[in-house]
Amino acid sequence: MSLSAKDKLAVKTFFDKVAPNAEEIGNETLSRTLFVYPQTKTYFAHWADLSPGSPQVRKHGLTVVNGVLNAVGLMDDLKGGLLTLSELHAFMLRVDPANFKIINHNLLVTLALMFPEDFTPQVHVSVDKFLALVSLALSEKYR
Amino acid sequence: MVVWTDQERAYIKDIFSKLNYEDAGPKALQRVLIVYPWTQRYFGGFGNLYSAEAIQSNPMVAAHGTVVLHGLDKAMKNMDDIKNAYADLSVLHSEKLHVDPDNFRLLADCLTIVIAATMGSSFTASVQAAWQKFIAVVVSALSRQYH
Numbered sequence: 001m002s003l004s005a006k007d008k009l010a011v012k013t014f015f016d017k018v019a020p021n022a023e024e025i026g027n028e029t030l031s032r033t034l035f036v037y038p039q040t041k042t043y044f045a046h047w048a049d050l051s052p053g054s055p056q057v058r059k060h061g062l063t064v065v066n067g068v069l070n071a072v073g074l075m076d077d078l079k080g081g082l083l084t085l086s087e088l089h090a091f092m093l094r095v096d097p098a099n100f101k102i103i104n105h106n107l108l109v110t111l112a113l114m115f116p117e118d119f120t121p122q123v124h125v126s127v128d129k130f131l132a133l134v135s136l137a138l139s140e141k142y143r
Numbered sequence: 144m145v146v147w148t149d150q151e152r153a154y155i156k157d158i159f160s161k162l163n164y165e166d167a168g169p170k171a172l173q174r175v176l177i178v179y180p181w182t183q184r185y186f187g188g189f190g191n192l193y194s195a196e197a198i199q200s201n202p203m204v205a206a207h208g209t210v211v212l213h214g215l216d217k218a219m220k221n222m223d224d225i226k227n228a229y230a231d232l233s234v235l236h237s238e239k240l241h242v243d244p245d246n247f248r249l250l251a252d253c254l255t256i257v258i259a260a261t262m263g264s265s266f267t268a269s270v271q272a273a274w275q276k277f278i279a280v281v282v283s284a285l286s287r288q289y290h
Binding site: 031032035036052105108109110112113114116119121122124125128 | 173174177178195198199252255256257259260261262263264266268269271272275
């Protein structure tokens with residue numbers, strides 16, 4: 001499953017529109033990930049406050065969403081463009097790749113509730129494909 | 144046995160009370176057919192599914208979406224024993240419809256997205272947690288009679 005020209009346009013148009021809300025998107029996405037799927041909290045045991053909306057969650061949520069926005073610009077070569085991030089996740093963070101699906105799901109939920117008119121089924125399928133390929137690129141260096 | 148807190152029961156009842164079955168059901172089914180096109184394999188008799196627009200204006204899809212959502216009603220009304228409430232439905236999906244159970248998860252995810260879009264910010268993390276637990280129980284119950 002690779003991105004068609006139509007997919008890339010849909011992804012770029014949608015994320016260009018929602019980018020100004022990056023902080024809220026990031027906060028909602030990460031807050032929901034930690035709250036609804038508590039096993040994900042195991043990666044953040046060193047944080048003082050893991051509750052939804054905490055300063056650390058907000059800050060890191062923004063980091064993650066900025067990563068996604070950055071990947072939008074790398075759609076023509078996700079594997080190459082995300083090599084360094086993949087090394088980070090593989091060798092340092094060692095996040096089990098199953099969690100990429102979890103955070104992607106919560107990002108989709110967040111996008112749907114914040115942008116119900118724009119997150120049409122057509123946009124949804126392109127974004128879902130894009131996020132799956134981002135996850136694949138992030139897993140590249142794992143083994 | 145699944146244990147539900149009073150808060151979780153209230154959240155689930157609240158979600159269903161806010162749903163327009165004739166709107167959310169069709170939307171969820173349309174979404175799963177568009178986002179995961181291989182699910183169309185089960186709807187060969189539904190006519191034109193060749194584009195997103197065709198799927199969204201297909202009356203058979205809309206009608207069936209409503210049927211599916213009413214099926215979820217049964218789980219909401221039998222929250223303390225969804226497993227048994229869904230035994231016959233599970234057999235139906237396995238023996239008669241031959242649906243790969245992974246599709247239940249795909250439809251559940253699309254329904255979650257539709258509910259999030261409908262409820263907006265009132266679909267809080269706490270509400271989502273209750274909903275994800277509920278839908279996971281439903282998916283498990285539907286998959287249970289497969290052999």
